Amino acid sequence: MATETLTATSYPTAYETSGSIYGTRYQSAIGKGSDTSAVSGNDYASGGSSSKAYIYYSFDFDAIPDSATIDSVECAVKGHAENTSRSTCNVQLYVGTSTAKGSSSKFTSTSAQTLTLTTGTWTVAEVKDMRLRFEIGYYGGLINGATVTVTYTFDATKWRITISNSTSVAVTTSDAEVYDGESATITAASLDGITVTDNGTDVTSQFTAVYPETSASTVLGTYALVSGSFNSGESWFEGIVGNGADTTDTTTSNYYSGGSGTIAVFTYDMGITIPSNAEVTRLWCEVSGHAESTSNSNEYMCAQLISGSTDLTDELNFKSVGTSNTVQTLEATTLPTVAQLAAMKLQCRLGYYGGAINGATAHVEYEVPGATIDHYEYTITNIAADHTLVVSAGSSGPTLYVKQGSAWVQVTTAYRKVNGSWQQVALDQAFTSGTNYRRAD
């Protein structure tokens, strides 16, 4: 294990308030804890005549790895009170807006002073939700700024993804911290003209295009008895809202059956709404349940997806599966239309010997003709070694080389200065014919 100890520092980045506040100067009090020039002693904010108000300043510590251990939190706050004897002018660190950390400190001077807060112990999640609470009464005060420094230790072997991006293509990780055996995904708005290498191997072709919302699922909805009656009452079936992975809701000794010589038919709503122009490419349903008997001729504990009078899947009788809870998959034999999918139901038939349904989850995959690509994804499946993802101008796009000494060196980015500002330009737009160029000394 390779551990590293690092520090992260943040100043207030935003604020939220609670209660009525007089004065607005606090809204821009986002300086550092060492600031002395931002606020004069005449500036202050105060609460109501008989009520206190609170200003919660937040910080940005998102870069701290989730696996880190917080060693210390230090907070320096600079501010002043409106009145040395009458002001309520207290500061304290909080997690969110309800959990206090450390102790409250009070500004006791009408001139700017720096308070060093006691901070207590913190977790990473708490640090990322840190607030500096400023409590003010009828006589209040003001905060010039604050500095919070967090020292943390983490296992560097779990911090594996490095991205080097020399293009203007937006690339992000879905999870910047990746653990052994897990995967990471990077997204890009476009792959046009870029090459992505993973530890030196070109993986550009391994990116897959992702379209907006191409799958959906649902679990059991409203129950309805369609025909027949139950031998043991129906209330238990009415309450089933589990998903298809549930195998714990019902014990194998817990089963229900239809009336003598009859079959009870009941349904659960499982409608799924997808775009009106979508085309369903796959539909399946995971159903968890068991049969009361595997041999009795009156054993029916059947499940089937239907829509109106159309059977979307074959009917499964748990009699053929067993008396222990299992999860079975119903695969669609008829792909529904959008309207049929919205009206889809799980139909159950229960014989004199029955069983139980624990829950069900229906899944649908679909395509939307003409949909534009939302982003591309690349999943790292081998996390046994650190990964360095390099996104650069690729062979499929324009390339530009300059000769350095005796070697040609590839240009990754080009800029042009316009009205005093450097603006990035495409490599094939950097130079134009009819213009003379001279390399700077």
Next chain:
Amino acid sequence: MANNQYVNQVAVNGTTIIDLTADTVTAATLAQGYTAHDATGAPVTGTLSFVTYYVSTSAPTSSDGSDGDIWLVTA
């Protein structure tokens, strides 16, 4: 005898010591602001302009270069 405004050739005792007649410099091929004499002996002031480009391994800062300049970042 024509009174040529410019001199492009000088001979002393039959020996040519200055001869501009084969020179190819023109205003368009001479860097802007520089001066010379063309094949006729007429003075020319260069009008050829350049855009400066820089090559670096890092991005430019606001104080670098002038409007119109190009900055290339290499790997």
